Amino acid sequence: MKNRIALFAAVVVMFVAPLAHADVVSSLTGLKDVLLGSILPVFAVLGLGFAAFSFITGNPDAKRHLTYAVIGSVILFGAQSIVDLIERVVR
Numbered sequence: 001m002k003n004r005i006a007l008f009a010a011v012v013v014m015f016v017a018p019l020a021h022a023d024v025v026s027s028l029t030g031l032k033d034v035l036l037g038s039i040l041p042v043f044a045v046l047g048l049g050f051a052a053f054s055f056i057t058g059n060p061d062a063k064r065h066l067t068y069a070v071i072g073s074v075i076l077f078g079a080q081s082i083v084d085l086i087e088r089v090v091r
Contacts, residue, residue, distance in 0.1 A: 032083065035079075036079050036080050036083070040076040040077075040079055041076065041077065043072075043076060044069075044072060044073040044076040044077060047068070047069040047072050047073065048069045048070075048073060050065060050069065051065040051066040051068075051069035051070075054066070
């Protein structure tokens with residue numbers, strides 16, 4: 001019985017993906033677009049906001065927070081360029 005269920009599941013998976021016009025590349029591209037387009041910039045802004053709050057409250061580690069926030073923001077906002085560079089190097 002378990003073998004039949006596994007076989008049925010494998011057949012369904014094989015036929016559902018082409019019907020939905022979905023493949024691994026398009027799924028990963030969609031994930032990349034969502035991450036780079038909306039989620040990562042939000043984290044960059046939150047990091048900069050936290051660093052600014054540290055400065056306002058007089059936290060002794062505020063300079064370090066600002067440094068980490070700026071470096072993180074550069075990486076997060078430059079993520080698309082980094083991904084494009086890696087794609088060009090791999091091809």
